[in-house]
Amino acid sequence: MLAKLNQCTSGLWADAAHKLWFPDQASTYAAESDSTYSMILWVSIMFFVPLMIVMGYFVLKYKKAKGGKATSRLRHHNGLEITWTVVPCIFLVIMFVRGSWGYLDMSIPPEGARQVDVTAYKWAWSMDYGNGAIHPELHVVLDQPTKMVMRSTDVLHSFFVPAFRIKRDIVPGRYNIAWFEATMASEKISDEELAVILADHKESGDKQWDYDRHQVTEDGYRYFDLFCAEYCGQDHSTMQSYVVVHETQEDLDQWIKKISSRGETPPAEYGEKLYKLRNCVGCHSLEANKIVVGPSFHNLFGYDRELATGEKVLGDEQYIRESILDPKAKVVNGFNPQMPSFKGQLSDDDINSLIAFIKQQSDRGSTAADLAEEKSADEKAADAAE
Amino acid sequence: MASGAVPQVSGRDAGFVSDSENYLKNSSGVLSWACTLDHKRIGIMYLVGILASFLGGGLLAMAIRAHLMSPDGALFEDNNTYNQIFTLHGAIMVFLFIIPSIPAALGNFMVPVMLGAKDVAFPRLNLSSFYLWVGGAIFFVGALLMNGLDTGWTFYTPYSTSTDTSVVMATLGAFILGFSSIFTGLNFIVTINTMRPPGMTWFRMPLFLWATYATSIIQVLATPVLGITLLLLIAEKTMHIGIFDPEFNGDPVTFQHFFWFYSHPAVYIMILPAFGVISEIVSVHSHKGIFGYRFIAYSSIALALLSFLVWGHHMFTSGMSHVTVIVFSALTFTVSVPSAIKVFNWVATMYKGAISLTTPMCYALSFLFLFTIGGLTGLFLGTISTDLHLHDTYFVVAHFHYVMMGGTVIAFVGGLFHWWPKMSGKMFNEAWGRVSAVVVFIGFNMTFFPQFLLGNQGMPRRYASYDPEFAWLHQLSSIGAFTLGIGLLIAGLVLLHSIFNGKQAPANPWGGATLEWHCTSPPPFFNFKNPPAVGDPYEFDNVEYDSATDNYVFTDLPRERVPEKTPESTPASAGGQS
Numbered sequence: 019m020l021a022k023l024n025q026c027t028s029g030l031w032a033d034a035a036h037k038l039w040f041p042d043q044a045s046t047y048a049a050e051s052d053s054t055y056s057m058i059l060w061v062s063i064m065f066f067v068p069l070m071i072v073m074g075y076f077v078l079k080y081k082k083a084k085g086g087k088a089t090s091r092l093r094h095h096n097g098l099e100i101t102w103t104v105v106p107c108i109f110l111v112i113m114f115v116r117g118s119w120g121y122l123d124m125s126i127p128p129e130g131a132r133q134v135d136v137t138a139y140k141w142a143w144s145m146d147y148g149n150g151a152i153h154p155e156l157h158v159v160l161d162q163p164t165k166m167v168m169r170s171t172d173v174l175h176s177f178f179v180p181a182f183r184i185k186r187d188i189v190p191g192r193y194n195i196a197w198f199e200a201t202m203a204s205e206k207i208s209d210e211e212l213a214v215i216l217a218d219h220k221e222s223g224d225k226q227w228d229y230d231r232h233q234v235t236e237d238g239y240r241y242f243d244l245f246c247a248e249y250c251g252q253d254h255s256t257m258q259s260y261v262v263v264h265e266t267q268e269d270l271d272q273w274i275k276k277i278s279s280r281g282e283t284p285p286a287e288y289g290e291k292l293y294k295l296r297n298c299v300g301c302h303s304l305e306a307n308k309i310v311v312g313p314s315f316h317n318l319f320g321y322d323r324e325l326a327t328g329e330k331v332l333g334d335e336q337y338i339r340e341s342i343l344d345p346k347a348k349v350v351n352g353f354n355p356q357m358p359s360f361k362g363q364l365s366d367d368d369i370n371s372l373i374a375f376i377k378q379q380s381d382r383g384s385t386a387a388d389l390a391e392e393k394s395a396d397e398k399a400a401d402a403a404e
Numbered sequence: 405m406a407s408g409a410v411p412q413v414s415g416r417d418a419g420f421v422s423d424s425e426n427y428l429k430n431s432s433g434v435l436s437w438a439c440t441l442d443h444k445r446i447g448i449m450y451l452v453g454i455l456a457s458f459l460g461g462g463l464l465a466m467a468i469r470a471h472l473m474s475p476d477g478a479l480f481e482d483n484n485t486y487n488q489i490f491t492l493h494g495a496i497m498v499f500l501f502i503i504p505s506i507p508a509a510l511g512n513f514m515v516p517v518m519l520g521a522k523d524v525a526f527p528r529l530n531l532s533s534f535y536l537w538v539g540g541a542i543f544f545v546g547a548l549l550m551n552g553l554d555t556g557w558t559f560y561t562p563y564s565t566s567t568d569t570s571v572v573m574a575t576l577g578a579f580i581l582g583f584s585s586i587f588t589g590l591n592f593i594v595t596i597n598t599m600r601p602p603g604m605t606w607f608r609m610p611l612f613l614w615a616t617y618a619t620s621i622i623q624v625l626a627t628p629v630l631g632i633t634l635l636l637l638i639a640e641k642t643m644h645i646g647i648f649d650p651e652f653n654g655d656p657v658t659f660q661h662f663f664w665f666y667s668h669p670a671v672y673i674m675i676l677p678a679f680g681v682i683s684e685i686v687s688v689h690s691h692k693g694i695f696g697y698r699f700i701a702y703s704s705i706a707l708a709l710l711s712f713l714v715w716g717h718h719m720f721t722s723g724m725s726h727v728t729v730i731v732f733s734a735l736t737f738t739v740s741v742p743s744a745i746k747v748f749n750w751v752a753t754m755y756k757g758a759i760s761l762t763t764p765m766c767y768a769l770s771f772l773f774l775f776t777i778g779g780l781t782g783l784f785l786g787t788i789s790t791d792l793h794l795h796d797t798y799f800v801v802a803h804f805h806y807v808m809m810g811g812t813v814i815a816f817v818g819g820l821f822h823w824w825p826k827m828s829g830k831m832f833n834e835a836w837g838r839v840s841a842v843v844v845f846i847g848f849n850m851t852f853f854p855q856f857l858l859g860n861q862g863m864p865r866r867y868a869s870y871d872p873e874f875a876w877l878h879q880l881s882s883i884g885a886f887t888l889g890i891g892l893l894i895a896g897l898v899l900l901h902s903i904f905n906g907k908q909a910p911a912n913p914w915g916g917a918t919l920e921w922h923c924t925s926p927p928p929f930f931n932f933k934n935p936p937a938v939g940d941p942y943e944f945d946n947v948e949y950d951s952a953t954d955n956y957v958f959t960d961l962p963r964e965r966v967p968e969k970t971p972e973s974t975p976a977s978a979g980g981q982s
Contacts, residue, residue, distance in 0.1 A: 039860045047789075055790045062780040065744075073751050073772060080690070082758035085949030088692035090756030093942075099696050102748045103741060110737040113787050118730045120789025125726050173563040174656060176721065176796060180862020183793040187722040189657060190562060191650025194723045230871060243871065247796040247864045249556050251563060252483050255867035354568060 044202035044242055044263070045182035050120050052183070057116065061109050124184070127197035131163035138168065138175035138188045138246065139358040141253035142297030150365050151278035154295055155235060156244060156261045158200055159270050165197040171358035176248035179261055187248055200263040205240045212238035226294050235260055237273065252311070253300060280367055289375025292368055301357065304379050312357060313350050320382030324351045333380075338373050425928040426829070441527035444927060446534050447513030448827065451820075453537065454509050455896075457500035458813075460545075462889065464493035469851075469885035475872045486868035487554040488569075494557035495548070495574065499581050500541050502808060503670060505816045506677035507623070508537070508588050511616050513827055515592055517920040517927060518610050520601040520936040525594040533587035536580055544577030556866065558667070559634075561648035561659040565641045572641060575634040582627045582634075585673070589623030592616050603938035607701070610918045610941040611694060614701045615680025618708035622669045622676075626712070630666035633659070657722050664715035672711040674808055676704055678775075678815035679746055682768050685822050686750045688916040689765035690757030693942035696749040703742035710739045720791050729788060736786040743779050747772065762914065763837030767818030770845045774810025778803060781856065799859020802852045810848055817844070817895055824899060825913045829926040830906030836898045843891030850884025910955030915947050922958070 043049055080089075134156065135146035146152050158164040168177055170190040177196060178185040186196040207215075215232050222228070227236050235241055239262040246257035264270040280288045293299055301311035308314060313323070319338070322330045326349045331337055340347055342364065345357035364372070377383035427444045437445055467489050471479035480486050512530065516523055524530050547553065547570040555564040555571060564571050596617050600609070637659070639645050646652035648659040679700075687694040694700065716724065716732030724732075750772060759765065781803045784790045794800060825831055854877040863874045870878065912921040918941045923932050948959045 039857070041862055047792075051789050051793055054787060055784060055793075058783050058787060058790065062783065066776055066780060069747070069751060069776065070773060073754070073769065076751065076754040076757075077759055077761070077769065080754060080757050080759045081761060082691075084760065085951070086691070086758035088690065088757045088944065091693065091945075092695070092755065093693045094696050094698070098752070099699050099745070099749075103745055106744050107741060110740060110783075113783060114734055114737050117787030117789045117791075118733060121729065121733075121792070122726065124789070124792070173566065174560055178796070178862070178864060180793070185721050185792050185795055189650075189655075189723055191653075191655060192657075192723060243862065245862065245864045249487075249560070249563070249866040251554070251567065252487065254487070255483060255869045356566065 041180045042202060042242070043181070043183075044200055045179075045184065046199045046201055047120070047124055047183045048181070048201075050123065054113075054116050054120055058113055061113070065106075124197075127165040127195065128163050131165035131197055132159070133165050133167060134158070136166045136168040136177065136188070137171060137363070138177070138257075139171040140173065140251055140356065141246070141257040141300055143244070143246075143257070143259040144296065144363060145259075146363070147274050147278070149278060151274045152296075152363055153277045154259050154297065155241070156259060157264060157270055157273055158261065159264050159267050160200055160203045162267070163197055163199045165195060168194050168196065172356065173250050174248045175246045175250050175257070178245045178247035179242055180245070181242040181261075185247055200261075202263060203265045204242070204262045207234055207238045207240070209238070225299055229258075229260055235262060237262075237276070256300070280371060285367075285371040285374040286378050287375075288368075289371035289373070292364070292372055293375055296360070296364070298372075312353055315376050315379045317380045317382070319377045319380035321380070325349060326351050326353075335373050338376055339369055342369055342372065425924075426926050427929045428829070428926050430929045439531075441523070441531055442929065443516050443524050443527065443530060444513050444827075446530050447509055447511075449534055450504065450512055450537065451509040451827075453534075453541065454501055454505050457496055457541065458505075461493055461496040461501055462892065464489055464496065466885060466889055468493060469882040471868070472870070472878045473882050475870050475875050475878075477869045480868075483868040484552075484554065487866075488548075488552040490866060491553050491556050492548055495544070495553065495578075497808075498557050498670075499544065499578050500537075502674045502812055503581075503585060504537060504588070505674075505812065506681060506819065507592070507616060507619055507673070508533075508584075510681070510816070510819050510823060511592065511677060512588070514823060514920060515595060515613060515616055516599070517826075517923065517931050518613055518918050519596065519599060520604060520919045520932065520938060521595065521599040522930045522932075524591045525599055526591050529587050530591055533584045533591070536584035536587065540577045540579075540581035540584060542577075543580060544574055547573030547577060558663060559637060559659075560663075561637065561640065561654075561656045562650060564637060565649045572638050575637055579631050579634045582631045585623050586627045589620035589627075592620040593624065596620075601935050601938060607698065608938060608941060610680075611683035611697065611700055611704075612677075612680035612918075614704050615676050615678075615683070618704040619673050619676045621705075621708050622673050622711060626666045626669040626673075629662065630670075633662040633666065636662070657719070657724070660719050660722060661715070664718045665712075668715040668718065669708075669711040671804075671807070672707055674812045676707060678771070678812045679704065681815045681819035681822070682750060682771055683746075684916070684918070685764045685768040685818055686753050687942055688822070688914050688918075689762055689768070690754045690759045691915055691944050691947070692753060692757035693940070693944065694749070695752040695755070696745075697942065699745055700749050703745050706742045707739060710735070710742070714739055717786055717791070720788055721795050733786055733788050737783075740779060740782065740786070747776055747779070760914070761838070762821075763832070763834060763841055764818045764822035764914070766838050766841035767814055767821060767844075770841055770848075771811060771814045771818060773845070774806055774814060774848060778806030778810055781806065793862075794859055796865055797859035798855040798863045798865055801865050802855035802859060805852045805855075810852070814844070814848075817892070820899070821895075822914070823920070824902070825909030826920055826925050826927065828899075828903060828906070829909050830902045831909045831913060832898050832902035832906055836894060836901075840891050840895035840898060843894060844888060845891075847884050847886075847888030847891050851881050851888050852884070854878075854881045854884070910953055912947070912956040913954070915944065915949065915956035917941055917943055917947055921956070 040052055043052060137144045137146065143154050144152050145154065145156050166177070168186065168188045170188040172190060174190070175188040176185060177188055182198045182200065184196060184198050186194055188194055212234070215234060219227065219232065229235070229241070233240070241260035241262050244259040244261050246254060250257065264273065303310050303314045304316055305314060306316045318333045321333050323333055324330055331348055337348065343359060343361045345359060346355040349355045427442055437449065440446065467479060471477050471486055477486065480489070551570040553569050553571065553574045554567060559571065559575065596613060636647055640648050640654065644652045646654045648654045648656055650656065683694055683700060714732065714736045716728060717736040720729050784794055785800065785803060821832065821837055858874055858877050861874065863870060909925040911924050919936050922936055946959045947956050950957050
């Protein structure tokens with residue numbers, strides 16, 4: 019306890035100037051926002067401290083035993099009252115003007131800013147870099163303005179990067195725009211260090227990358243936190259993402275290339291990656307009886323499922339594809355239709371990979387192909403019989 | 405003046421009433437309470453209900469802070485439980501506790517007495533407003549217990565229209581509570597307008613009445629908007645009429661406008677009565693007339709009116725037009741001026757006074773400290789560029805708790821101690837009362853000050869779990885919350901203890917000059933035997949301490965019944981034309 023307290027206090031003093039109050043100043047807004055903050059802080063202290071000293075002084079000085087009498091009958095003083103009405107007004111005008119200037123600077127994105135389409139949904143982020151490159155992390159380039167066109171597929175969310183001092187609600191039914199220019203690059207750790215961390219991750223058996231534990235992204239970059247700041251239901255507090263600021267455009271392009279296609283990875287393995295990246299894992303478990311939010315993927319494929327309408331439907335490729343693109347079409351009995359549509363967010367190859375991965379979770383997955391063949395053989399036989 | 409040597413006590417008794425006169429004992433039995441039309445009994449019933457809600461909301465707050473002791477959540481198994489707990493905490497505290505706390509409990513008891521009236525204008529409406537509160541509370545809490553509620557107390561769409569928790573029942577409960585609030589406000593407006601006794605001009609009204617009046621205006625004008633909004637929300641949820649939900653071509657920001665058009669003024673429904681309480685306490689316990697009476701009175705009305713113009717500052721980040729954002733920022737700053745004026749006036753009132761550090765005064769000093777911090781931190785949120793960083797973080801949580809809890813709740817507890825001898829007829833243990841004030845003050849700052857730092861660092865609110873770097877501030881805050889809980893528990897025990905073991909309270913234990921200190925403690929059924937003589941409510945010259953009875957007495961009675969028209973010669977400070 020004491021050691022902890024000591025650690026806290028020494029930490030406090032070490033960066034009393036900044037860290038106690040704010041995270042890093044990593045965008046062009048940060049310095050302006052912080053200096054406005056400091057100005058208001060000093061004005062507040064200037065009013066608060068003398069006022070409390072005067073109050074304390076009065077209490078000590080004019081404290082009287084029961085029955086004592088006040089020694090003044092002063093009940094009003096126009097000069098005094100006008101002074102303490104007018105003087106605060108002057109400070110308020112200064113604060114208002116500074117705050118509004120700062121805001122106007124932030125409101126109009128500059129020409130030629132790089133665009134990222136941001137989609138927020140329960141409870142994850144997807145950043146679309148164009149050409150089918152979609153990833154939950156936000157990657158941008160140092161000293162270049164980035165404009166985000168943001169939409170939500172379900173409820174209110176809010177895009178918040180403390181290090182950039184930027185926050186913007188994401189309102190379903192509207193496109194809200196925000197932009198920023200990062201001024202601090204994310205460090206990339208060496209390959210050896212990354213190898214150690216990757217090994218550690220593999221050993222831990224975590225399904226998802228644990229950012230808090232590893233303190234770097236899966237690609238070995240340090241990052242800034244990105245939070246959802248508007249309450250959005252059950253897993254609001256886990257709706258976080260990470261911002262990586264690349265030193266150069268080439269570095270970013272390379273990263274985009276790396277994430278944008280399956281490459282040589284086998285479909286099922288890539289499907290597993292998508293399952294984590296696109297946060298299917300947030301709602302669908304892989305275990306038999308574990309319901310997170312939506313139905314489990316265990317034994318989904320090849321089995322019948324009962325729908326809310328009472329119908330039964332076979333969990334085949336067609337059903338899975340439809341459920342990804344139009345989740346409300348066939349809702350499994352006992353669940354809420356609250357999954358967002360991934361239409362336009364997943365390529366055909368992505369969907370194929372996901373289906374391959376889901377197949378792996380079912381004991382009928384491997385026989386499915388045979389079933390289909392049998393079925394078509396039956397049909398053929400039937401045709402022949404005709 | 406030496407106590408005991410009081411010149412003319414004019415043979416008045418110490419102010420103890422006989423049992424038959426006393427409002428608590430003039431009739432007995434459950435029905436005599438349940439069907440009472442006496443504003444004092446209704447006030448006491450409200451007080452019991454409100455304190456029960458406060459206890460419930462407080463225990464939920466403890467649960468929240470216990471959960472946040474660890475980054476991954478220490479108490480609840482899943483996030484859903486946490487979400488429901490913080491929703492319950494907010495909804496109970498706002499709708500069932502803070503909004504009715506001072507106006508409905510202390511106000512109901514004190515407004516007619518301070519006014520010198522026998523009762524409120526509509527005693528039956530008053531009783532019905534209490535039962536509406538009970539009905540709303542049952543509906544509300546019942547709904548919460550049945551299926552839970554996880555929307556946060558703001559019911560933001562489209563989350564509230566899509567979740568399958570009991571949104572409809574809870575909003576109906578809030579709707580009913582809204583009527584209770586409107587009726588109370590209406591009753592006070594009519595009472596203050598029509599039932600002032602001869603001589604009680606507007607500017608001879610105690611400031612608590614001014615504050616109550618201003619509050620009532622807001623209650624009557626703003627609450628219907630909440631009612632309509634909640635009905636629209638229910639219609640949207642059940643019939644998909646397409647106002648708030650984008651899936652049916654509605655706009656969620658419209659809901660925010662409607663909601664805050666009520667709920668920002670509602671903040672002033674919560675804090676204005678507290679200003680009234682503090683004006684009374686500071687003046688009475690400094691034994692000196694309030695400084696700048698008219699400035700305080702006018703600033704109450706100014707706040708009531710300005711409060712309708714600033715709702716947009718809750719939505720700087722939501723995507724309103726830039727002009728709208730800047731206009732709302734400018735308007736927001738205007739509300740800080742009247743609040744600042746009041747703080748300066750309260751401190752100035754203490755200048756060359758005769759200050760008694762009684763329990764109510766300790767709470768009032770605590771209020772001045774905490775509310776000033778609450779008010780000043782509002783400036784960071786009214787300034788747009790800093791608000792963009794701080795909005796929806798713990799900075800906001802800390803700010804509104806400093807205002808609502810450090811302001812309203814502390815004033816409520818202070819007011820409760822201040823008027824407790826009058827209401828219960830019993831004196832409480834002063835030493836323990838002061839201990840509770842100190843523990844509450846320390847616990848409060850320890851709970852909420854770290855939250856400003858959390859907000860600066862970017863910790864969003866309403867998170868069931870958080871990044872480990874925020875842990876030590878959260879733990880500090882939780883320890884503070886338990887301290888605060890203990891402080892309030894002590895305060896509760898002090899009051900409970902006084903009921904059973906307290907000394908009989910004299911009519912005027914603090915030396916106040918307003919009318920409630922002229923009638924006995926507890927007041928007789930009809931408050932005053934004879935219509936009271938009305939004078940300056942803050943004139944302390946003829947209030948003398950009588951050590952024999954531990955009571956303050958009015959040495960001579962300058963308060964001749966004044967003719968209905970105020971004479972020209974009345975001093976300006978008393979409300980006449982100078």
